Amino acid sequence: MSVDVQDIVRRFGTTAALKGVSLSVREGEFLALLGPSGSGKTTLLRILAGLEGSDSGTVHIAGQDMTGVPARERNIGVVFQHYALFRHMTVFDNVAFGLRVRRQRPSSAEIAARVRRLLELVQVPELERRYPDQISGGQRQRVALARALAIEPRLLLLDEPFGALDALVRKEVRRWVRSLHDSLGITTILVTHDQEEAMEMADRIAVMQGGRIVQLDAVGALLRDPATAFVAGFIGEATRLPCQVRNGVAHFDPLPVLPLQVALPDGPAAAFVRPAEISVRHGAGTASVRLCRTEGEGPARLIVQAGDIMLDALANPGESFEKGESCRLSIRGSHVFAESGERAQGVPLAEVMVG
Amino acid sequence: MSGSAAALGAAPGRAAPIRAIPGFRTSLGITLLWAASIVVIPLLALLLRPLELGPLGLWESLTEPRVLAALRLSFGAAFVAALLDLPLGLLLAWAIVRLRFPGRGMLDAALDLPFALPTAVAGIALTALTAPNGWLGAPLMAVFGLKVAFTEVGVVFALMFVGLPFIARTVEPVLRDMPLDAEEAAATLGASRAQTLWRVVLPALLPTLLTGFGLAFARAVGEYGSVIFIAGNLPMITEIAPLLIVIRLEQFDYAGAAAVGLAMLALSFVVLLAINMLQRRLRRGRR
């Protein structure tokens, strides 16, 4: 089902958790709401689920206005952050719950058959008789998903569902959930603060900050074309370098970094530089290598100190540096944001001169 | 589904606050009906009936020497009893949490006895114990010449019995959750065990002891069943305020009885408020 959110505002007391959020999710899409804690992503999810009201704005699901429709009538599956499994019920009873509370309740044979099918689907059929505190975190996660799927939801909401899992299990469960989505085709919205998770799972990512969606795009586009300085800093690895624009040139003084040509008005600005965009060369300079780490085949990863800033950088293939060695830095190109929010691509001066 | 959506969505502008969990109105309705009919409206009567006497009549009704003596006894004895219960309650809580000895489990279970024993039962039992020929009364009389039953001492003793578990059970969980590292830190800094207890443990427990004191005091002020048997009920001497209410009711002086009741509540409220403020002060000083 498609989801259409228009101008949602939600205040808690005097603070606004959502300051006018609009979002549309396509049918069958896997969308991630990504943002730091306090950005409003969980509030938005709870409003979609009908667990929270909004002060203004509308939510349409499959074209139908959801205003005033209580959670129990929305038919939306939710996997809660800590799963919220019913502690006093067996795994079987947990999954069966949504079928048993229906107004037209299926026969118990039918319920049993469907619960077993769902437990097969989430690959834990053997846990039927266990209680939630007798199974592992990863298993609970699967049970919570089966329980949400039991009501044949038209929309699936996942609230930080992998946060409680340890790193190894998390990776495996993530892939599995994504493949499950691909086979079931249920529109899914994932809330997460982990960019890696969002990038790995979602078709598109809505980046949230301070109660607003600052950019909604596919993963590649977010990396290629960050809309704001926040997105540039939050998505992918990037180091923020403050600079000063004068006559179309960004100067990094007092940092030992060569200036960039950039089409921005004069004034303070910041460049967001990804490791691969920095070129580090041997030679006397005021920058120095703090750490050089080679991992297998790829280029060595460097941490370079320039003034009081630590930069992540990649060495040229095959090159390696001594710890403490002084070096010279230049930037191959990066996104530069003026204080006004205006954005431009910074290009090395030399390149322009050559061109 | 769309029907209810239209009905609820009818209020335009600010969307109706959604309650995630259904069943709010029903449960609140039952709660309000229950609380209003059993507690709120009856207490309203207590608030309004004394007004029939008029301000002057109310004043006269409350400043009768017999009323003043009864209030003094109820509040004074409750205060002394709660005060005496403080070290005893602390001792019992400490024994349950920090010590291991045979009978500790029994002690833990027995501590709730004053909660569980009907007050009339406690009343006649304590009277039998402390009467001049009782197990406690006889030796106390012989050795110290102390008469317990049918005196103020007996009133205090009965109120101590009633209040003891309030203090012990308030202190116990706090003591249990109190991290031991503060005491270890004090030891590494060279404090003796006595210094540690006096300067580290006791101050940490002080707000809790105050809470327990307040609970024991509030309970003791209004106590009736466990006191009237042991008190002897001599007007002006061992007559407690609740008994005076009963006596006034028997004389059909409803407004006068309500006045005493209201005075008791008001005084308790003032004392509890003072305890609360003292506590806040203690807590603030800590930050």
Place this chain on the structure above:
Amino acid sequence: MSDDALHTAPFRPAWQDRPWVRRLLAAAAVLVALVMLALPLTAVFVEALRRGLPVALEAITEPDTLAAVRLTLLVALITVPVNLVGGLAAAWCIAKFDFPGKRLLTTLIDLPFSVSPVIAGLVFVLIFGAQGWLGPWLQARDIQIIFALPGLVLATLFVTFPFVARTVLPLMQEQGRDEEEAAATLGAGGLQTFLMVTLPNVKWGLLAGVLLCNARAMGEFGAVSVVSGHIRGETNTMPLHVEILYNEYQFAGAFAVAALLALLGLVTLTAKTLLERLSGRNGGLV
């Protein structure tokens, strides 16, 4: 400390007192418990049996006593369910919802604990008594509330008002709202959520609350004393009967009935201790 002591003394953590101090404290605690707790309880049973078991049994099976037992059971049978329903509703809406006036309501529920039982009886006399607000109206219609069963029930309702709500509320709050919200997204209604999700999670605490409520309802003295009228065989509950016998110097009988009440208290106490152990365990396993 001498070397010798260092070698022989077992390690004592910094937070632990010296052994002799611990022994002294334990002895003092036991002494306090004996005098303040064990002695009064023992006295009840010793006094009850002072003139032999037959006398005690006779006192208990006397018609007036039996009437008192019946009345006490009847009062408890009415008050406990009322406070059970009210207390559960109150705990549920305070724990699971936010609404203006919630703190006031929470305070209100505790209020009867800090009101003298005599006042609990008094307030109903003020309303329903002969000179009460509704007194003349009731008299004209020949309806008896004070000095009759309804008065006993009302006064008992007041003093036992907080028990169920007080024991269940912290459990419900501790549980949070996650499970109820999950139930809502799965399509459950209010009553379904309450019965299938909330209630099973607090069942042992609830049982403890009901037991305490019942013990207080059967043992209440001050509040019912005000509204009872002390008519033997009619408006006399067990605790009131103890008083009457005691005042008539029938000590053996008074203590025999008191022993019965004390047994009720002991059973309640034991059951509560057991329930606390149970509720510490997972709800699903039991």
